[in-house]
Amino acid sequence: MIFNKIEKRAEITLQQFLEERITDKDGDIDKSKALGIPSVSACVNLIANIVGSLKVKLYKETKGKTEEIIDYRTLLLNKRTGDTLNPTEFKKAMVIDYLLDKGGYAFINGNKSLNYVDCINISILKGIDPILKDFDISVNGQRYLPFQFLRLLRNTKDGSSGIGIVQESNEALSVAYRIQEFEKRQIKAGGNKSGFLKSKSKLSPDGLSDLRTRWKTLYNAGETNMMILNDGIDFVGVQATSVELQMNETKTINNAEICKLMEVPTGIFEGNITEEEFNSFIKTRIIPILIAFESCLNEGLLTEVEKEALITEHTNYYWQFETSELLKGSLVERYQAYQIAVLSGFMTKNEVRNKENLEDIEGLDIVTMNLADVIFDVKTKTYFTPNMNATNSLGSDKGIEPNPIKEKGDDTK
Structure with a gap:
């Protein structure tokens, strides 16, 4: 007689474990489970830590001149939020929800505080019109209007909630999570080989109960146990599947796929990433999140007067993250480009200073030219040679005509 259900934990194979789905709820994973996957946690924390470490500033641009504005809003974002989270923790929490869940949400409590709200507590009450979209936000049954919240959303289609990576790639993350759970189950079983017991004769109920108890004790982790089988009972091991034999390779592939999913180069964790790869990571992964965050702040923290100033006063108010320290390599390249332009x-x-959000300096509104250059006016079709102070018409068969130089004391016009 074969007792093939004596200890299910010991006998289940990885392939069976991956295919096992008791309910849809057990098959899917949420943000908390996703963060339990080491590669997901490493990628998300890396991105969130970078964004959380950056300061964000408010600027006012008028007629090409830019100046920084410091008020209570910059204080809330960079010094103290007025909430239990400090500004770094606040930005990190917003980014984690942005990446994994339906979005990062924060309540705007006037000029007193910015209060992060875990998106698990957020419910969206949508209107029915697909064109003139409208919605309210509910937190613990309390109804709020959209302008009362900062909303940092990924892949949103209605401005109320987004689509996180957990929802977007749930199957891929589920495989990685279930492999991890399988390993944990194997460790709990003490690492003993899976298999079943085969008996030549039928066991009595008491004998079967005793065998199950001793079998369970054998598979307790953290203990050195031994089991003696009675005559007529044999242990038959379960042959490892190809999936189990390739578990380490599978884990490596899964980690690489998760890094690709998060758009994070794997070399950044191994310490062999090049400066070019790091700058590419910043430009393709971090900068888009910063732009999304800036848009979120422009929508939520600018006053209506400031938003309309672009039309009424030709003045542009905007939020921008300070990335100079983050892009030191690119900073040199940018300054070299400015040097060529000047x-x-x-x-x-x-104009260069305005590009870098720096105030103008009197006397620097000039364009430098080389005296050896010849200037051509496309409208008048004439050449001007600065070092000779002379002009010549295009196609003229005459020589260069020197410009009359006004002598000192000469009043001739």
């Missing part, structure tokens, strides 16, 4: 007369030095 030397070629393409930009003034104050």
Whole structure:
């Protein structure tokens, strides 16, 4: 007689474990379970830590001139939120919910505080019109209007909630999570080989109960146990499947796929990433999140007067993260580009300063030119040679005509 259900925990194979789905709820994973996967946690925390460490500033741009504005809003975002979370923790929490769940939400409590709200407590009450979209936000049964919340949303289609990576790639994350759970189950079983017992004769109820108790004790982790089988009872081991034999390889592939899913280079955790790869990671992964965060702040923290100032006063108010320390390598490249633009007369030095959100300096609204250059006016079809102070018409068969130089004391116009 074969007792093939004496200890299910010991006999189940990885392939069976992966295919096992008792209910839909057990098959899917949520944000908490996803963060229990080491590669997911590492990628998400890396991204959130980078964004959380950056300061965000408010700027006012008028007629090409930019100045920084410091008020209670910059204080809430960079010094103290007025909530139990500090600004770094606040930004991290918002980004984690943005990446994994339906979005990062924070209640705007006037000029007093910015209060992060876990999206698990957020319910969206949507209107029925698909064109003139409208919604309210409910927290613990209390109804709020959209402008009372900051909403950092990923892949949103209605501005109320987004689609996180957990929902978007639930199957891929489920496989990684279930492999991890299988390993945990094997460890709990003490690492003993899976199998079943085969008896030549039928056991009595008391004998069967005693065998089950001793079998369970054998598979307790953390203890050195031994079991003696009675005559006529044999242990038959279960042959490892190809999936189990390739578990380490499967885990490596899954980790690489999760990093690809998170758009994080695997070399960043191994310490062999190049500067070019790191800058590419910043530009393709971090910068889009910063832009989404800035849009969220522009929508939620700018006053209506500031939003309309672009039309009424030609003044642009906007939020921007300070990324100079983050992009040191790119900073050199950017400054070299500015140097070329200034030397070629393409930009003034104050225009360069405005690009970097710096205030103008009097006297730097100039374009430098080389005296050896010849300037051509496309409208008048004439050349001007600065070092000779002379002009010549295009196609003229005459020589260069020097410009009359006004002598000192000469009043001739």
